[in-house]
Amino acid sequence: MSPQNHADARGSLDLLVLKTLSLAPLHGWGIGQRLEQLSAGALEVSQGSLYPALQRLEHAGAITSEWRVTDNNRRARYYSVTAAGRRALATETASWKRFAMAMDVVLRAT
Amino acid sequence: MSLWLGLRARLRSLLHRSSTDDRMKEEMQMHLEFEAERLVASGVEPAEARRQARIAFGVAESYKEEMRAQRRMPYAEAFYRDVRYALRALARDRTFAMVAVGTLALGIGAATVIYSVVNGIVLRDLPVTQAENVAVLWQAPSLGADEHLPVSYADLQAYRGSTRAFSALAGVAFQGAVDVVMLSGAEALPLAVTWVSGDFFPLLGIAPARGRVLRPDDDAPGSEPVTVISHATWVNRFGSDAAILDRTLQLDGRLHRIVGVLPRGFAFPQNVDVWLPVLPSYPATLETSADPSQVMVFDLVGRLTDSVQPEAARAEFDAFLRARETERPAAMRGMRAVLTTLPERIHGEIRTALLAATAVVIVLLLIACLNVANLLLIRGSIRTQELAVRSALGAGRARIVRQLLTESFVLATCGGVLGVILAAVGVRMIFSLAPPNLPQREMIALDGGVLLGTLMITMLAALLSGLLPALLSARGDLSLWLRSGRASPPGAVLRLLRPALVVGQVAMALLVVICTGLFVRSLRSMQQLDMGFDATQLTVVETMLPAGTIAERERMVLLQEDAISRVATLQGVSTVTAMPKPPFSAQGGWIAPFSGESQTDAQFAANPVVNLEVVGTRYFETLGIPILRGRPFTDADREGSEPVAIVSRSIAHRAWPGENPIGKRIKLGPPAGRGAWHTVVGETGETRYRELLTSQSNYYLPTRQFAGPVPLSFAVRTHREAIVPIASIRSALAQAHPELRVVSSGSMVERLAAPLAGPRFTAALFTTFAIITLLLAVVGVYGASSASVRDRRRELGIRMALGATATQITASVLRQCAQIALIGCVLGVALTWATSQLLRNLIIGVSTTDAATYTAVTGFVLVAAVVAGYVPARRAGRVDPMAVMRGE
Numbered sequence: 001m002s003p004q005n006h007a008d009a010r011g012s013l014d015l016l017v018l019k020t021l022s023l024a025p026l027h028g029w030g031i032g033q034r035l036e037q038l039s040a041g042a043l044e045v046s047q048g049s050l051y052p053a054l055q056r057l058e059h060a061g062a063i064t065s066e067w068r069v070t071d072n073n074r075r076a077r078y079y080s081v082t083a084a085g086r087r088a089l090a091t092e093t094a095s096w097k098r099f100a101m102a103m104d105v106v107l108r109a110t
Numbered sequence: 111m112s113l114w115l116g117l118r119a120r121l122r123s124l125l126h127r128s129s130t131d132d133r134m135k136e137e138m139q140m141h142l143e144f145e146a147e148r149l150v151a152s153g154v155e156p157a158e159a160r161r162q163a164r165i166a167f168g169v170a171e172s173y174k175e176e177m178r179a180q181r182r183m184p185y186a187e188a189f190y191r192d193v194r195y196a197l198r199a200l201a202r203d204r205t206f207a208m209v210a211v212g213t214l215a216l217g218i219g220a221a222t223v224i225y226s227v228v229n230g231i232v233l234r235d236l237p238v239t240q241a242e243n244v245a246v247l248w249q250a251p252s253l254g255a256d257e258h259l260p261v262s263y264a265d266l267q268a269y270r271g272s273t274r275a276f277s278a279l280a281g282v283a284f285q286g287a288v289d290v291v292m293l294s295g296a297e298a299l300p301l302a303v304t305w306v307s308g309d310f311f312p313l314l315g316i317a318p319a320r321g322r323v324l325r326p327d328d329d330a331p332g333s334e335p336v337t338v339i340s341h342a343t344w345v346n347r348f349g350s351d352a353a354i355l356d357r358t359l360q361l362d363g364r365l366h367r368i369v370g371v372l373p374r375g376f377a378f379p380q381n382v383d384v385w386l387p388v389l390p391s392y393p394a395t396l397e398t399s400a401d402p403s404q405v406m407v408f409d410l411v412g413r414l415t416d417s418v419q420p421e422a423a424r425a426e427f428d429a430f431l432r433a434r435e436t437e438r439p440a441a442m443r444g445m446r447a448v449l450t451t452l453p454e455r456i457h458g459e460i461r462t463a464l465l466a467a468t469a470v471v472i473v474l475l476l477i478a479c480l481n482v483a484n485l486l487l488i489r490g491s492i493r494t495q496e497l498a499v500r501s502a503l504g505a506g507r508a509r510i511v512r513q514l515l516t517e518s519f520v521l522a523t524c525g526g527v528l529g530v531i532l533a534a535v536g537v538r539m540i541f542s543l544a545p546p547n548l549p550q551r552e553m554i555a556l557d558g559g560v561l562l563g564t565l566m567i568t569m570l571a572a573l574l575s576g577l578l579p580a581l582l583s584a585r586g587d588l589s590l591w592l593r594s595g596r597a598s599p600p601g602a603v604l605r606l607l608r609p610a611l612v613v614g615q616v617a618m619a620l621l622v623v624i625c626t627g628l629f630v631r632s633l634r635s636m637q638q639l640d641m642g643f644d645a646t647q648l649t650v651v652e653t654m655l656p657a658g659t660i661a662e663r664e665r666m667v668l669l670q671e672d673a674i675s676r677v678a679t680l681q682g683v684s685t686v687t688a689m690p691k692p693p694f695s696a697q698g699g700w701i702a703p704f705s706g707e708s709q710t711d712a713q714f715a716a717n718p719v720v721n722l723e724v725v726g727t728r729y730f731e732t733l734g735i736p737i738l739r740g741r742p743f744t745d746a747d748r749e750g751s752e753p754v755a756i757v758s759r760s761i762a763h764r765a766w767p768g769e770n771p772i773g774k775r776i777k778l779g780p781p782a783g784r785g786a787w788h789t790v791v792g793e794t795g796e797t798r799y800r801e802l803l804t805s806q807s808n809y810y811l812p813t814r815q816f817a818g819p820v821p822l823s824f825a826v827r828t829h830r831e832a833i834v835p836i837a838s839i840r841s842a843l844a845q846a847h848p849e850l851r852v853v854s855s856g857s858m859v860e861r862l863a864a865p866l867a868g869p870r871f872t873a874a875l876f877t878t879f880a881i882i883t884l885l886l887a888v889v890g891v892y893g894a895s896s897a898s899v900r901d902r903r904r905e906l907g908i909r910m911a912l913g914a915t916a917t918q919i920t921a922s923v924l925r926q927c928a929q930i931a932l933i934g935c936v937l938g939v940a941l942t943w944a945t946s947q948l949l950r951n952l953i954i955g956v957s958t959t960d961a962a963t964y965t966a967v968t969g970f971v972l973v974a975a976v977v978a979g980y981v982p983a984r985r986a987g988r989v990d991p992m993a994v995m996r997g998e
Contacts, residue, residue: 028137029144046168047145051138052176059180076144077137 013045013053015096018081018089021063025080027070028054054079062088134177138170192516199517206489207521209889210482214525214571216882217471217478219532222556222564224471226537228464229563230554232457237373239315240413244452245276245420247410247427249445259445261431262406263388266307269410269430275423276412280310281388282379283407298654298851299347301383303361305392305407310385311338313413314378320344321355321370328369329387336387337361338370343383359384360656366391375553378456379409411452424449462951463872470625470879473618475571477883480611481890482521482575487608488897490514490583497583510584518576519569526568530561543874545867578607609930612894616934617941619887620971624942626880627963628953629873635955636869641862642797642805644734647684648858649826650692651839659849666820667813673846674726677824677839682832687733688726688813690821692854693799694864700724704809706765707775707787714780717764720807721800722778724816730756730794732827740772740792747791748814755788756810758796764807778809788815802865803954822850825858872952884974891978895927899986906986907994916987923986927979928972935968 020026020034031054032047057063062085068078081089142163149159164170200207238244249259266281273279283305308329316323319341328336337359339348348354358365366386386392414423428447435444450458490497497510505513537556544554653673660666670688678686690700700722705714729735730742738759747754755776762771775787788811796805813821824843828834836855843850863870899906906919946958956963 027140027144029141032141033148047141047166048138048168048170048173051134051173052180055177055180074140074143076140077133 012096013049014057015089015092016043016045017050017053018057018062018085018092021079021081022086022089025078027068027076027078029076031079057085060088061085130181131178134174138167138174142167189516192513193520195513196517196520200520203489206485207524210485210521211524211528213478213481213485213886213889214522214568214575215528215532216886217475218522218526218529218564218567218571219536220879220882221471221475221567222529222533222560223536223540224464224467225563225567226533226556226560227540227554228468229557229560232461232464234375234553236453236456237316237376238452241314241452243414244314245412245414245423245449246452246455247412247424247447247449249431250448252444252446258448260406260408261410263307263408265406265434266408266410268434269427272430273412273426275415275418275426277415278309278313278413280313280411281307281408282310282411283388283409298853300652300853301343301347301359302381303384303386304379304382305386305388307388307408310411313411316376317373318370319373321368323370323372324385324387329389331389333387333390335364335366335390336369337366337391338372338385339368340372340377340383341374342377344371347383361386361391364391378452380456420449420451462948466625466949466952467875467879470622470876473622474879474883474886475567476574477615477618477886477890479571479574480615481886481893482518482571483579484608484611484890484893484897486514486518486576486579487582488893488900490579491897491901493583507584511580514580514583515572515576518580519572522568522572522575525571526564529568530556530564533564540875543871545871582607608894608897612891612930613934613937615887615890616931616971616975617938619883620935620938620967621942621945622876622883623880623971624938624964624967625946625949626873626876627967628946628949628956628958628960629869629876631956631960631963632953633866633869633873636802636866639798639802639955642735642795642799645858645862647828647830648733649828649834649836649839649855650823650858650861651826651836651843651855652692652823652853653843653850654822654853655847655850659847663817663820669847669850670726670813670820670822673822673824673843673850676842676846677826680834680838680842682828682834684827684829685728685732686726686824686826687729687731688821689729689823689825690724690819692823692825692861693858694802694861702778702809703780704761704765704776704778705781705783706761709765709781711781718760718807720761720809723799723808723810724813724818724821725810726813726821729810729825730792732825734827735797736795738793738795739770740790742792743810743812747812751815753786753788753815754791754812756792756794757790758794758806758808760796760807761809762790762793776809869952869954884971887971888974888978891927891931891975892981894930895923895979895982896985898926899923899982902986903989904994906989907991910989911991911995919989920983920987923983924976924979927983928976931972931975931979934975935972938971939964939968 016035017031020031020038023034026034028050029047032045032050035043035045054063054065058065058079061082063079063081065077065079067075070076142160145163145166146156146159149162150156154162235241249261251259260283263281266279270279306324306329308324308326311323312325318338321338324336324338327333339354339359344350344354348357351357354368354371357368359368360366361384372385410427412423414420424447427449431445431447500510501507534556537554540554655666655669660669674686674688677683701719702722703714703719704717706717709717723729725743727743727745727747730737737756740756743754743756757765757771757776761776765771765776766774771790771793774790776790777783777785777787779785794808794810797808798805799808800806824839826834826839840852840855843852910916910919942964943959946953950958
């Protein structure tokens with residue numbers, strides 16, 4: 001895998017995490033569950049790879065995190081999207097859609 | 111934005127690395143637990159559930175490593191490690207760290223204090239629009255003394271009409287006369303007053319802090335008397351009263367409404383508290399000055415027209431003065447124009463002193479850096495082992511240099527922090543010691559700009575002290591130690607550098623200490639000046655009566671005489687007299703030209719302008735001024751009797767060289783002037799009564815034969831050993847008239863201290879510097895000498911094994927130390943000799959190349975250096991030859 005592809009893969013994971021968090025604040029494990037649920041099992045990421053992605057997003061200011069207590073009284077780190085994160089999500093989604101459409105066009109043109 | 115956030119996150123994780131790591135671990139642990147619980151809930155065995163959870167998670171360690179990599183800042187992390195390493199290393203060697211930090215703190219602290227003064231006074235812009243284009247003009251005799259003679263208001267108006275060199279021209283009374291101002295309904299306050307033409311403030315472009323400045327329409331005959339006050343006066347005398355613009359000042363019998371407060375940091379002429387417009391407010395004090403426009407008390411202030419050079423403007427004013435000569439009295443002919451720029455006029459005098467102080471702190475800082483450099487070099491040779499190990503483990507030379515430099519930065523930063531604390535104390539001391547006439551003293555502060563300067567000084571100190579030792583200590587041959595187990599002998603550079611550093615330190619210490627010696631001797635010589643009167647056992651009380659309280663002069667005289675007789679009856683009082691102004695009340699006195707009987711107009715023109723004192727009968731007895739010939743004034747010298755005067759010897763000598771002046775006649779003003787002739791009844795010595803550095807010619811008149819204001823300051827001589835409380839003098843004066851208010855009071859000795867405040871301040875400042883410099887130099891000599899003994903340990907051991915005694919070894923080391931110190935002294939004397947010329951304006955009564963000072967200081971520094979070298983030299987004598995031979 002070339003570095004370029006790697007970056008793309010990372011970029012799409014970041015986008016998916018951001019999208020998931022835009023619906024509701026979640027902790028790491030919850031994000032994985034929700035992703036699987038939203039994609040109806042089609043997307044399965046290695047659960048641990050979420051954490052580097054979360055840290056990247058947090059450093060970029062797209063999300064923030066805090067310790068909270070879960071429904072069954074456990075301590076967990078919850079992530080939520082910031083205003084900057086929502087703006088980034090909008091632009092990234094648009095550009096992803098353009099990319100997907102372009103892929104679609106190219107792949108159909110046979 | 112995100113770059114900053116990323117950086118912030120990285121910085122945070124750098125500082126809280128362990129906590130970030132813990133958080134990451136805890137989070138992943140939770141994740142595995144949640145996943146395992148989910149699996150258990152769906153019916154999987156707990157152990158199996160945990161295994162599956164770990165599989166689904168992936169390789170946790172690799173994700174952790176990825177996250178750590180994201181957080182990393184390689185350079186900052188290395189720097190942080192270096193700092194921690196440096197702190198540990200310094201903590202191990204506390205003595206070294208304390209000496210180095212203390213040394214740097216002294217250097218940086220002293221530099222910060224002086225920088226804050228320079229920054230406040232010289233570097234800060236005056237609150238004047240384009241101050242460098244504003245010139246101040248006056249006149250001086252073409253030949254002879256550098257006298258400062260003002261021009262008249264009429265001259266100003268005439269020159270304003272003809273000038274092309276100046277786009278605007280204003281007048282300001284030369285030397286704000288110190289006068290007494292009465293606050294409405296409060297205590298009388300001594301405030302320094304000056305008079306300015308109406309366009310003075312608009313010309314300078316001054317923006318008032320409150321209210322308005324004086325305007326041209328304020329300066330018209332008959333307009334409402336108004337005044338503006340300085341910011342410092344507003345703060346210090348009126349407690350920053352918010353309602354200041356509603357208040358009035360009473361001056362010379364009239365109420366003046368305060369219309370404005372000038373901006374902070376503006377005081378021109380220097381030390382003036384109150385500015386008044388000329389035409390409505392100039393007092394007609396002497397009968398000769400009924401028309402204020404003819405009084406010659408004004409300096410001109412002009413704004414130069416664009417592209418006109420100051421010299422061209424001066425030439426134009428020179429031509430103007432020449433053209434006006436025909437209308438002038440003979441004494442005021444043959445004048446030349448003098449021009450200086452406003453910043454030069456305000457800062458000119460203080461600049462030399464500040465320049466000297468700046469030079470000294472630079473020297474001090476250099477010595478401190480040299481000292482620390484020396485200490486670091488010594489440390490470098492001790493640490494050869496440690497550095498060799500690091501080098502063997504793969505640290506490159508650059509890496510080692512960087513690490514050693516970090517250590518210097520840590521030292522300098524600690525020194526800087528301590529230095530700022532010292533400087534805060536120092537600035538406070540400057541405030542309490544600084545003479546009150548220091549221009550713009552309220553602008554001196556340890557503010558942001560100064561702290562920024564300190565930061566730069568600190569970084570510079572780190573580089574100066576650290577770079578060379580770092581480069582030398584990390585020199586290539588570290589592996590020698592690993593092979594031989596011995597420190598490599600110091601290289602040629604180091605062998606030459608160390609004594610050179612000591613020579614430099616001793617030379618600079620000599621420079622500073624000699625200058626200090628000169629300042630102290632100069633102060634001493636000023637303190638020992640013969641005042642011409644006896645200041646001991648004298649108390650001075652300055653009073654005033656609210657204007658209009660007593661109108662007739664005769665009743666004022668009676669009040670004065672009543673006050674004198676009441677004070678004279680107090681227990682312990684010997685004699686009492688009255689005088690116009692106490693000594694050294696700045697410019698409160700009167701001056702006048704005189705002409706002796708039989709003098710021609712030309713001789714009159716050559717006569718000096720003399721100090722006029724209108725005094726009570728027992729004046730000479732009370733002040734202890736010797737009557738050389740004739741008699742003092744008596745009660746018989748009054749209205750209706752023959753007009754008499756007493757003159758000092760220089761006046762008598764000028765008017766009638768070689769003759770007895772008693773019985774001769776003399777008058778104020780030109781021979782054919784309106785003044786009355788006075789018969790000289792006595793001749794006295796000169797006094798230093800108005801100015802300390804020049805003794806004045808005095809012309810004395812008895813109060814009752816003078817038409818002007820009645821003097822209301824009193825001098826009280828007490829019997830030896832007797833103490834007369836000022837409170838009892840005050841109450842005696844209050845009995846004479848309940849409205850008689852005390853403006854100032856105190857002993858004459860205290861008053862004499864006032865003009866010495868400046869020299870005393872300089873001497874104190876330099877003494878502090880000298881002590882610090884000497885201390886640093888002694889530490890430097892000690893350090894270098896110790897290092898040299900350590901380096902020569904093997905050689906000394908061998909010499910002792912070959913039969914040298916301990917005394918011989920000690921003597922040889924000491925001799926070497928003395929040689930180095932001697933070279934430093936010779937260099938220092940030469941350096942001081944060459945540069946002390948710059949101080950000639952500040953040193954009075956002593957030559958700047960005073961042999962006694964030079965010799966004494968050189969001897970002292972030499973002895974101090976040898977004493978500093980004695981401890982290491984004795985250690986050299988105790989080297990154990992057996993230990994050296996065994997290779998320990």
